[in-house]
Amino acid sequence: MSITIKTGLVALALLSSTGLTAITAHAADKEISWIYCGDSIDPIHQKYIKVWEEKNAGWKVSPELVPWAQCQDKATTLAAAGTPVSMAYVGSRTLKEFAENDLIVPVPMNDDEKKAYYPNIVDTVTSGGTQWGVPIAFSTKALYWNKDLFKQAGLDPEKPPQTWEEEIADAKIIKEKTGVPGFGLSAKTFDNTMHQFMHWVYTNNGKVIDADGKITLDSPEVLAALKAYKDIAAFAEEGPTAYEQNEVRAIFLDGKVAMIQAGSGAADRLKKTKINWGIAPLPLGPSAKGQGTLLITDSLVIFKGTGVEDKATEFARYITSPEIQPEYELQGGAGLTPLRPSAKVDEFVKNDPSWKPLIDGINYGGPEPLFKDYKGFQNVMIDMIQSVVTGKAEAEAALKKAAADLEQYK
Structure with missing residues (x-):
């Protein structure tokens, strides 16, 4: 395979592949090799792999378990070396980079397929007007608050903030009245620092890059988000550049911070505590049009050069279909936000109302911005956030610098 552009993760994968003593061969005819992240195959997937194989005589789906930390790198390394697996589980953030390097095939959706998803989900796998992956996992965020800390600070424990102004004011009061940080802020050199900031961007109708590939970071909406992030840092845990979201969540679970923004995993853990x-x-920010959140999806991608692209695409659509996907998402403890609305989802939310805020933010949410060098984009965003939170730069200057720096990665 000829690769003319080697950016970001693809270049890194090629470097790491130089030390391999053996390379996995191309997928065999009648076999769909699948790099599957984790330490076990989900029982729902095991069940439906068997069903699909029974309906497709002579075909075999062969998942290979790879630990989460190495999963995407392995798939990338094999593809960049010209020895791809048929299909892999990847973060949708990497789809543009894979596509630009001609490593994957498009998986276009028709209008009915697009409409079946919640709004804006399809945007997470779309670049240049084409879909490059099939969503298989989805997460959103909501605000969690400690009612006892609110009460100790003289705030109404049943009234969470609805605007940034209220959120910052509540955090200030809690810090001053109780000595406990009012808000858990992520600013570590870690990917989810960018994610956490994007929740602020999407709760103020902001955007980093538009559908035409124009950088829109330097806008009043994003500037307001960056200033709010700086403002609330004064009432957050000490040294937020040392904390990523899971570490902030741990502080909240210990009752040592009053508010965090987190996904469904926090609710699962909180149900086991006395908090x-x-x-x-x-x-919401001042320019918000409605409830928002960053929409993060993982996808199944189909690699080029295996000879089984069509059949792998067929299987990817099958295993993530509206008939199967909800069974995978809604099983106990899965912690995945549903990709599509349905009667099953309605019943699920009725039985566990903590899911409602995580779903309500989807309508005005936005995707992880797609760049040809995702890690380059991520690092620019983290540098911008850290420079403002630590006081090394003013928000306006940091935003302009970041917008200019992003041009090379779009």
Whole structure:
């Protein structure tokens, strides 16, 4: 395979592949090799792999378990070396980079397929007007608050903030009245620092890059988000550049911070504690049009050069279909936000209302921005956030610098 552009993760994968003593061969005819992240195959997937194989005589789906930390790198290394597997589980953030390097095939959706998803989900796998992956996992965020800390600070424990202004004011009061940080802020050199900031961008109708590939970071909406991030840092845990979201969540679970923005995993853990907590939609910025959140999906991608691209695409559509996907998403403890609305989802939310705020933010949510060098984009965003949170740069200057730096990665 000839690769004319080697950017970001693809270049890194090629470097790491130089030390391999053996390379996995091309997928065999009648076999769909699948790099599957984790330490076990989900029982729902095991069940439907068997069903699909029974309906497709002579075909075999062969998942290869790879630990999460190495999963995407392995798939990338093999593809960049010209020895791809048929299909892999990847973060949708990497789809543009894979596509630009001609490593994957498109998986276009028709209008009915697009409409079946919640709004804006398809945007997470779309670049240049084409879909490059099939969503298989989805997460959103909501606001969690400690009701007892609110009460100790003289705030109404049943009234979470609905706007940034209220959120910052509540965080200030809690810090001053109780000595406990009012908000858990992520600013570590870690990918989810960018994710956490994007929740603020999407709760203020902001955008980093538009559908035509124009950088729109330097806008009033994003500037307001960056200033709010700086403002609330004054009432957050000490040294937020040392914390990523899971570390912030751990502080909240210990009752040592009053508010965080987190996904469904926080609710699962909180149900096992004695903390008096609540969950609500993320507070809104002054330019918001409605409840928002960053929409993060993982996808199944189909690699080029295996000879089984069509059949692998067929299987990817099958295993993530509206008939099967909800069974995978809604099983106990899965922690995945549903990709599509349905009667099953309605019943699920009725039985566990903590899911409602995590779903309410989808309508005005936005995707992880797609760049040809995702890690380059991520690092620019983290540098911008850290420079403002630590006071090394003013928000306006940091935003202009970041917008200019992003041009090379779009």
